Amino acid sequence: MAKLYFRYGPMNCGKSTTLMQVAHNYEENHQKVVVIKSSIDTKANDQLESRIGIKRKVDILLAPEDSLEKYYDEWNENVSCVLVDEAQFLKPKQIEELWIASKMLDIPVICYGLKTNFLSEMFEGSKRLMELADTLEELVTICSCGKKAKFNARFVNDIFQTEGESVVIDGEQENTEYRPLCGKCYLKRKMERNG
Numbered sequence: 076m077a078k079l080y081f082r083y084g085p086m087n088c089g090k091s092t093t094l095m096q097v098a099h100n101y102e103e104n105h106q107k108v109v110v111i112k113s114s115i116d117t118k119a120n121d122q123l124e125s126r127i128g129i130k131r132k133v134d135i136l137l138a139p140e141d142s143l144e145k146y147y148d149e150w151n152e153n154v155s156c157v158l159v160d161e162a163q164f165l166k167p168k169q170i171e172e173l174w175i176a177s178k179m180l181d182i183p184v185i186c187y188g189l190k191t192n193f194l195s196e197m198f199e200g201s202k203r204l205m206e207l208a209d210t211l212e213e214l215v216t217i218c219s220c221g222k223k224a225k226f227n228a229r230f231v232n233d234i235f236q237t238e239g240e241s242v243v244i245d246g247e248q249e250n251t252e253y254r255p256l257c258g259k260c261y262l263k264r265k266m267e268r269n270g
């Protein structure tokens with residue numbers, strides 16, 4: 076029986092790079108993969124772009140209202156693996172459809188995404204993945220202090236943000252950027268802001 080995987084980690088931990096490496100490994104063995112990205116992530120449109128310069132066109136740019144059920148027949152016939160980037164932005168129903176694909180079509184589904192938003196609260200897609208995934212794997216990157224970074228901090232004009240909309244794509248809104256921080260650095264910044 077195939078598994079549903081959730082590989083989660085903060086910004087800049089190499090999720091897209093790893094996804095493209097996995098796709099390459101399948102294709103090298105002449106196996107077909109399907110790459111899905113949420114349309115909420117407007118960065119690079121229908122491309123995956125890793126920070127180290129690799130690019131790849133996605134097969135399905137998935138809007139929040141889209142269903143994946145219409146792809147089941149095609150996947151069942153000739154797809155060896157389904158890979159999802161920015162999975163935190165998927166709706167719980169879409170995560171359930173991926174879970175069904177892994178179990179009923181027996182195709183491994185590997186989801187990459189953030190666990191929490193800049194307020195350290197879980198995205199709804201990530202929450203459903205935590206509930207349903209057979210395998211959870213944490214991908215790590217390093218905080219500026221050298222410790223393991225787990226949190227995504229949002230900075231606007233270099234100022235740590237403690238409120239705002241859940242989803243703001245960096246680069247789309249001026250002067251917004253995300254930085255991966257360890258728990259201690261995240262809390263220090265948060266406490267400084269709250270005085």
Ligand SMILES: [Zn+2]
Pocket residue numbers: 218219220221222256257258259260261
């Ligand atoms: Zn730190």
